[in-house]
Amino acid sequence: MKTVETDVLIIGAGPAGSSAAALLQREGFKLLVVEKQTFPRFVIGESMLPSSMTLLQEAGLLDAIEQKSFMRKNGAVFLRGDETCNFDFANQFTDGFKYTYQVPRGDFDKALADAVAARGVEILYRHGVTAVNFEPTHASATIEAPDGEKFQVRAKFILDCSGYGRVLPRLLDLELPSNFPVRESLFTHVTGDARPAEREEGKIWICMHPQDAWIWIIPFSNGKTSVGVVATPEFFKQFPGEPDAQLRAILMGDPNAAKRLAKMEFVMPAQRISGYSCAVKQLYGERFALVGNATEFLDPVFSSGVSLAFASANRAAKVLTRQLRGEAVDWQVEYADHVMQGINTFRAYVAGWYDGKLPQIFFAANKNPDIMRQVCSVLAGYVWDKSNPYVTQAERALGLLAKILGGQASKM
Numbered sequence: 001m002k003t004v005e006t007d008v009l010i011i012g013a014g015p016a017g018s019s020a021a022a023l024l025q026r027e028g029f030k031l032l033v034v035e036k037q038t039f040p041r042f043v044i045g046e047s048m049l050p051s052s053m054t055l056l057q058e059a060g061l062l063d064a065i066e067q068k069s070f071m072r073k074n075g076a077v078f079l080r081g082d083e084t085c086n087f088d089f090a091n092q093f094t095d096g097f098k099y100t101y102q103v104p105r106g107d108f109d110k111a112l113a114d115a116v117a118a119r120g121v122e123i124l125y126r127h128g129v130t131a132v133n134f135e136p137t138h139a140s141a142t143i144e145a146p147d148g149e150k151f152q153v154r155a156k157f158i159l160d161c162s163g164y165g166r167v168l169p170r171l172l173d174l175e176l177p178s179n180f181p182v183r184e185s186l187f188t189h190v191t192g193d194a195r196p197a198e199r200e201e202g203k204i205w206i207c208m209h210p211q212d213a214w215i216w217i218i219p220f221s222n223g224k225t226s227v228g229v230v231a232t233p234e235f236f237k238q239f240p241g242e243p244d245a246q247l248r249a250i251l252m253g254d255p256n257a258a259k260r261l262a263k264m265e266f267v268m269p270a271q272r273i274s275g276y277s278c279a280v281k282q283l284y285g286e287r288f289a290l291v292g293n294a295t296e297f298l299d300p301v302f303s304s305g306v307s308l309a310f311a312s313a314n315r316a317a318k319v320l321t322r323q324l325r326g327e328a329v330d331w332q333v334e335y336a337d338h339v340m341q342g343i344n345t346f347r348a349y350v351a352g353w354y355d356g357k358l359p360q361i362f363f364a365a366n367k368n369p370d371i372m373r374q375v376c377s378v379l380a381g382y383v384w385d386k387s388n389p390y391v392t393q394a395e396r397a398l399g400l401l402a403k404i405l406g407g408q409a410s411k412m
């Protein structure tokens with residue numbers, strides 16, 4: 001079998017893979033990216049957070065995105081019946097970008113991967129990693145080409161950025177179940193969305209459905225809008241029929257979505273994804289690290305996935321750069337603990353969303369603007385800002401705040 005030598009093998013060319021490649025290429029390392037699909041390809045996860053903009057800038061990839069005229073996202077609006085909580089990223093606590101974009105991921109991921117390829121990084125599309133082996137001196141991976149031919153890659157290190165493919169967690173038996181219950185999502189793209197005007201146009205809407213579910217509405221600049229619903233499998237059983245009919249009935253069952261989407265037309269069949277929350281036993285090993293969704297995926301409600309993918313890729317690339325230059329590094333402290341701090345902050349917010357604390361806070365009449373700015377920063381993805389008590393003591397602070405604000409708890 002043919003063998004190819006490289007410094008770093010990157011599995012997957014999604015946001016994690018492309019941004020890690022951009023940073024490592026700049027440091028002069030030899031890279032090979034293998035990507036199972038051809039781009040553009042559909043993937044869910046279309047609403048970004050402002051914290052991603054800083055990371056794209058650092059990777060030298062922001063221009064490639066700014067040129068694309070994606071829909072500008074200035075915030076997030078939570079709606080429950082006739083109650084509204086409107087977060088504007090202009091009013092956040094942490095310094096940093098105050099806007100981001102809503103992105104059809106086919107276009108977004110291709111723009112990133114093309115920018116990386118234009119700098120000379122080799123990306124092999126339609127090539128999948130099927131096996132790995134770790135030796136004291138190197139790592140090797142078996143790659144399957146589109147014609148079924150296999151070859152070996154011999155690398156100093158492997159970054160697993162395979163997202164839902166979860167290549168190394170599966171091959172190395174690192175998978176753990178999530179501590180969140182199984183939820184599923186049904187989604188599509190539509191036209192005919194009656195959007196709000198001007199600054200409000202690009203904000204994500206999160207609608208609390210009257211029956212234990214929530215809906216996302218994500219407007220794109222191409223005239224289409226992503227709509228989806230998240231709930232337990234039991235919830236979906238109440239809605240008979242094909243996925244399209246189910247999704248339509250659920251959307252029309254929420255007063256805010258029904259009003260905005262009254263004239264919608266589906267532009268693709270509804271798709272279902274289930275049991276996507278997952279965790280891992282460890283984030284790194286002797287010659288590998290897990291990055292992005294190959295680590296832990298919590299829940300879509302706060303659009304944290306892509307942001308965490310960029311943040312973990314940024315950190316992994318920096319630690320790896322130092323290791324490849326012969327410096328002593330501590331992957332546990334410098335990588336795993338850092339990444340888990342961000343994941344755990346979001347974990348407290350996801351738990352608070354489903355146990356009713358966050359709806360209680362969001363829809364309270366007597367909200368404190370300074371506190372809401374701190375919460376807004378977390379929703380903007382600034383989950384490493386140690387000066388924000390709603391980051392450092394997220395669970396405790398949200399619990400206390402919900403108690404103080406009182407009101408009607410609505411659990412999902």
Ligand SMILES: Cc1cc2nc3c(=O)[nH]c(=O)nc-3n(C[C@H](O)[C@H](O)[C@H](O)COP(=O)(O)OP(=O)(O)OC[C@H]3O[C@@H](n4cnc5c(N)ncnc54)[C@H](O)[C@@H]3O)c2cc1C
Nearest residue numbers: 012014015016036045047129162163165292293300305306
């Ligand atoms: C219902 C739902 C809604 C979501 N909404 C949002 C949202 O609004 N905002 C947000 O930020 N996140 C959202 N997410 C999360 C988001 O989808 C992911 O967090 C994000 O795509 C992770 O990026 P990544 O680069 O780690 O992986 P991916 O984007 O999944 O990229 C991984 C790449 O690896 C490739 N690959 C897989 N297996 C192999 C293999 N064996 N060999 C080679 N290549 C391989 C894949 O083809 C893919 O291109 C949502 C998730 C769900 C389930």
